[in-house]
Amino acid sequence: MRIFGTQDLWFIVQAAQWTVLLSLIAFVGGALVGLAVALARTSDNPLLQRIATAYIQLFQGTPLLMQLFLVFFGAPVLGLEISPWIAAGVALVLNTSAFLGEIWRGSIQAIPRGQWEAAEALGLHYAARMRKVVLPQAARIALPPTVGYMVQVIKGTSLAAIIGFTEVTRAGQIINNATFQPLIVFSVVGAIYFALCWPLSFWAGRIEQRQARALAR
């Protein structure tokens, strides 16, 4: 056992880069898949709709930790060698895509029907209608909840610690095992998450207020 020193603090702070990187992977990958989920969910094809609904329900109705375990323990069964890195990345991308898909479905459906009809009347096909009329307007509505959801993504990456991926939480556990000063260690870990998440929460709140004021006018 040793005293919690600057090198321990530095070890935890440095691990934050892996939390940030994993969050970015989850968010970017989740956004790409999530857009497809939202489009499928709002399409006219009943089969696509049903698949997207089931996908969303599956990921929203089960713990993120179980999703992580299923990828981590399931990949070897399929004959794939998998590191905690990839397992965490895949599970977080899938999970994020389901939640973003649901948020964006709501935003797309919030666009008044008349906008769709007007675009159709102008002779725009599905792709052009979505890209030029619906999605730009939906993006404005989607912005506050999407930024708010980024906070959930960052917090979700902490579960990667459980399968042995060394991000901030795992780094904290390692230092705690060496120093046994949990009060300092987990306060530092909490403070790092707070520093990452709070600005996003604050920003999300600000744009939501601004939009509410614009709507009230």
Add this chain to the structure above:
Amino acid sequence: METGFSQTSIVNYTFQFADVLAAWPLLLKGTWITVQLSLLATLLGLAVAIVCAWGKTSGPKPLRFVINAYIELIRNTPFLVQLFFFFFALPAIGLRWSPYTAALTAMVVNLGAYATEIIRAGIESIPKGQIEAGLALNLKAHQIFRLIILKPALRAIFPALTSQFILLMLSSAVVSVISADDLTSVAANLQSQTFRSFEIYIVVTLIYLALALSFSALFRLIQARALSYPDRR
């Protein structure tokens, strides 16, 4: 947490659910602990939230600051870190408690913060004119509270509150890292005995899914039966 798992690739894998399904009494007990933890944490968390919502809307300024700090702190840090804090950090200053109590405490503190905001929104959703209308109709004070404040407020917050309950139940899988005897802890124990990790987690994931779907169906039923008004159409 160490996982007794070796990274050999098995291409022709045969699923064996027998060992997992044979352990159904353990799984049932774990499921019950998970539901019990979530229900208890929600009830206690609601009590915390009602006090905090009152403090935030009509308390003195320093109290409002403390409550805001609590809400922001909880909402911007992961539940896993909060759990470690209660399990490792508080015993270090002399509070000794079991994994179950630590898990329950972390869940209460977590839910309390989210529910405070939900309840505050519910209270603020009741327009003053509605209460005055009740007075004008010569309703008694308890009738005004029950019919004009409580029921519409509950109706307004019920969906948000129940989805928060389900979120809490699902994130409670994390308390298995301190072995709080919940469903995921049972799964982790079974895994170290049978090495059938994939099958175990498939079964346990399905149990969570069934729990989430049945609770949300139950809450929708309550919403429709007990918290709705006669249809105007």
